[in-house]
Amino acid sequence: MERSAERTPVVELRDIKKYFGAVRALRGVDLALNRHEVLGLMGDNAAGKSTLMKVLSGAYIPSEGGIFIEGQEVHFASPMDARRMGIEMVYQDYALANNLDVAGNVFMGREVVRFKLGPFGVMDYPHMEKETKNLINRLKIDIPSVRQKVERLSGGQRQAVAIARATAFDAKVIIMDEPTAALSVAAIDKVLDLINQLREHGSSVIIISHRLEDIFRVADRMIVLRQGRKVCDTPVSGDIQDFRERVVAYMIGARNDFAEASPVL
Amino acid sequence: MTTSQDATSAPSPELAPAFDLRRLLRDNIRDYGMFIALGVIWLIFTFTTDGLFVSGRNLVNLVNQAGFIIVIAVGMTLVIVIRHIDLSVGFLAGFLGAVAAIAMTQWGLPVWVVIPMTLIFGILTGLLTSFLVAYVGIPAFVATLAGWLGYRGALGLVTRATGTIVIPNATFNALGGGFVPDIPGLTFLPERHKVTLLLGLIAIILFVVSSIRTRRNTGPQVDSLSTPLFVLKLVVISVAIAAIAWAFAGYQGLSWTAVIVLIVVLFYDFVTRKTVLGRHIYAVGGNPEAAELSGISVARITHVVFASMGMLAALSGILYSARLRSATTTGPLLLELDAIAAAFVGGASTSGGVGTVFGSLVGALVMISLTSGMNLMGIDNSVQYIVRAIVLVLAVVFDVVTRKTAK
Numbered sequence: 001m002e003r004s005a006e007r008t009p010v011v012e013l014r015d016i017k018k019y020f021g022a023v024r025a026l027r028g029v030d031l032a033l034n035r036h037e038v039l040g041l042m043g044d045n046a047a048g049k050s051t052l053m054k055v056l057s058g059a060y061i062p063s064e065g066g067i068f069i070e071g072q073e074v075h076f077a078s079p080m081d082a083r084r085m086g087i088e089m090v091y092q093d094y095a096l097a098n099n100l101d102v103a104g105n106v107f108m109g110r111e112v113v114r115f116k117l118g119p120f121g122v123m124d125y126p127h128m129e130k131e132t133k134n135l136i137n138r139l140k141i142d143i144p145s146v147r148q149k150v151e152r153l154s155g156g157q158r159q160a161v162a163i164a165r166a167t168a169f170d171a172k173v174i175i176m177d178e179p180t181a182a183l184s185v186a187a188i189d190k191v192l193d194l195i196n197q198l199r200e201h202g203s204s205v206i207i208i209s210h211r212l213e214d215i216f217r218v219a220d221r222m223i224v225l226r227q228g229r230k231v232c233d234t235p236v237s238g239d240i241q242d243f244r245e246r247v248v249a250y251m252i253g254a255r256n257d258f259a260e261a262s263p264v265l
Numbered sequence: 266m267t268t269s270q271d272a273t274s275a276p277s278p279e280l281a282p283a284f285d286l287r288r289l290l291r292d293n294i295r296d297y298g299m300f301i302a303l304g305v306i307w308l309i310f311t312f313t314t315d316g317l318f319v320s321g322r323n324l325v326n327l328v329n330q331a332g333f334i335i336v337i338a339v340g341m342t343l344v345i346v347i348r349h350i351d352l353s354v355g356f357l358a359g360f361l362g363a364v365a366a367i368a369m370t371q372w373g374l375p376v377w378v379v380i381p382m383t384l385i386f387g388i389l390t391g392l393l394t395s396f397l398v399a400y401v402g403i404p405a406f407v408a409t410l411a412g413w414l415g416y417r418g419a420l421g422l423v424t425r426a427t428g429t430i431v432i433p434n435a436t437f438n439a440l441g442g443g444f445v446p447d448i449p450g451l452t453f454l455p456e457r458h459k460v461t462l463l464l465g466l467i468a469i470i471l472f473v474v475s476s477i478r479t480r481r482n483t484g485p486q487v488d489s490l491s492t493p494l495f496v497l498k499l500v501v502i503s504v505a506i507a508a509i510a511w512a513f514a515g516y517q518g519l520s521w522t523a524v525i526v527l528i529v530v531l532f533y534d535f536v537t538r539k540t541v542l543g544r545h546i547y548a549v550g551g552n553p554e555a556a557e558l559s560g561i562s563v564a565r566i567t568h569v570v571f572a573s574m575g576m577l578a579a580l581s582g583i584l585y586s587a588r589l590r591s592a593t594t595t596g597p598l599l600l601e602l603d604a605i606a607a608a609f610v611g612g613a614s615t616s617g618g619v620g621t622v623f624g625s626l627v628g629a630l631v632m633i634s635l636t637s638g639m640n641l642m643g644i645d646n647s648v649q650y651i652v653r654a655i656v657l658v659l660a661v662v663f664d665v666v667t668r669k670t671a672k
């Protein structure tokens with residue numbers, strides 16, 4: 001088989017297992033994400049979606065299994081390792097520091113240094129604020145000032161800040177954990193448009209959602225997790241009603257494309 | 266946070282009317298409330314003591330008394346910002362002050378060795394605390410309560426044979442009670458200390474220039490003052506600096522304690538506001554999980570903050586024993602609680618992420634001014650504690666209320 005750079009997945013997870021004590025959150029999951037692809041990730045509560053994505057973002061170290069970036073195996077010891085490899089994640093709870101302003105959150109952990117005074121890096125405020133402004137304009141986010149403290153922002157604005165942070169550094173892969181869960185219909189539209197925009201700009205996106213409509217609208221392919229296992233990996237196509245019925249069957253365990261034995265009906 | 270809100274359904278923020286007094290008060294009273302409170306307290310004592318309170322002599326005493334509390338309060342603020350507490354620093358300061366005294370009197374080490382050595386001991390003890398907190402996972406309250414007991418015992422042990430250790434070294438003692446010498450041969454203003462006046466002038470110029478430059482660089486923003494208020498702020502603070510420098514210069518000028526406090530406050534203010542390290546400290550305080558996910562090591566920040574606390578405890582011990590010209594068997598009693606009170610009066614918050622170096626400086630000055638003023642007025646000691654209790658509660662209530670209305 002031909003393995004040109006175009007065909008190698010940007011990210012590949014192989015047989016990922018993650019245990020929290022006795023809880024087996026992931027029981028061996030494979031996942032491949034291709035270039036310019038939007039991948040939907042669905043599953044019931046506690047199926048392991050967030051855990052799987054946190055393994056990819058470096059927040060969790062897998063108990064077993066391998067992570068491959070463009071064909072190369074990597075070992076993430078921390079989220080910073082993953083961010084350095086171009087993997088950014090928008091966490092379900094946004095992971096913002098409410099006491100810092102918008103620019104401070106966008107650049108959290110990656111502050112731009114103007115010059116160093118011994119061990120102290122002096123921050124370049126004007127640069128960070130300008131970059132944040134550009135970013136916010138590009139994403140068409142409605143925020144009055146990049147110096148607004150996050151504690152004063154609404155839920156949608158906070159989420160916009162979290163997304164802005166994930167897209168600030170030309171990420172290869174952007175993971176969004178339930179980005180539409182807390183939003184109004186109009187705000188959901190914006191997020192989905194943004195995902196399309198990111199794909200056009202050359203990023204690959206993984207979106208976790210409970211709303212099949214979202215997945216149907218933006219995703220090229222979809223994976224369903226159930227009880228820590230992948231039960232479905234399918235292109236997104238066809239009629240949404242048929243699609244919904246199939247997905248529900250996978251989610252409740254009536255179907256499983258990856259079962260060792262024949263599926264229990 | 267209500268999750269149903271979002272960017273598009275929320276009313277887009279209208280441009281604020283040119284002058285909205287309520288908004289103005291709401292946005293600024295939190296930042297400047299403590300300075301105003303300090304001003305009011307000073308005014309009241311000035312009247313009740315017939316001006317004695319603002320005499321150069323009393324102000325110098327005030328600063329020299331407050332010095333060892335201020336440096337601890339600065340360190341404590343950062344500890345509180347990252348959601349911890351340090352109860353051990355009072356006896357730690359006493360213990361390290363005694364170690365410094367012993368190093369000079371019994372080991373015969375020179376001052377210039379003793380001071381850095383004591384500071385390094387302080388850093389090491391701070392790292393011991395942070396090891397327990399960040400590595401072992403013991404709550405700071407418990408870990409430092411153990412420190413409180415342990416250092417109290419250690420202080421008792423090292424002073425058991427000698428009792429109070431008298432420090433004969435004049436250089437060391439000058440840190441607690443000495444004054445910066447004046448330039449000899451200047452004849453103008455014979456009654457005033459010229460170096461102090463010069464420093465005051467430099468401070469005003471630096472303050473005004475840097476304020477204007479910051480404002481010009483960033484332009485008007487939602488949270489910044491309008492131009493007349495900005496000018497008012499510059500004038501008020503400049504006049505305050507001038508008045509204080511003038512009063513100091515009329516007595517014996519700047520004390521070494523004041524110089525050390527200034528250096529500590531300016532350095533920590535710089536680090537917390539301008540540097541990556543400072544930003545990371547506040548990020549960890551605001552949301553430790555988020556900080557960790559952004560690649561900031563919470564453990565590393567915890568080590569740095571407790572190490573700095575230990576170093577400042579050592580400095581505090583040096584200032585305290587230099588002031589008394591001796592190391593006592595009990596050390597500065599209740600120092601840790603004074604520092605914690607100062608930090609909270611200065612606007613720090615128990616929920617973390619909030620608190621500034623200048624706030625704690627003002628908080629410490631408020632508390633020490635109350636003591637000094639009430640002493641001058643001859644108010645009973647027990648009543649003094651109650652007054653300070655009320656001020657502490659008022660300050661925190663003020664903070665809570667203004668924080669709520671700001672949302």
Ligand SMILES: Nc1ncnc2c1ncn2[C@@H]1O[C@H](COP(=O)(O)OP(=O)(O)O)[C@@H](O)[C@H]1O
Pocket residue numbers: 020023024025043044045046047048049050051052
């Ligand atoms: N940090 C953790 N410690 C212990 N158990 C966890 C942790 N994170 C997730 N789990 C458990 O792992 C399982 C999968 O959780 P999660 O990945 O959050 O599910 P999802 O995002 O699909 O709803 C759940 O049973 C959850 O309780």
Ligand SMILES: [Mg+2]
Pocket residue numbers: 049050051092177
């Ligand atoms: Mg989840």
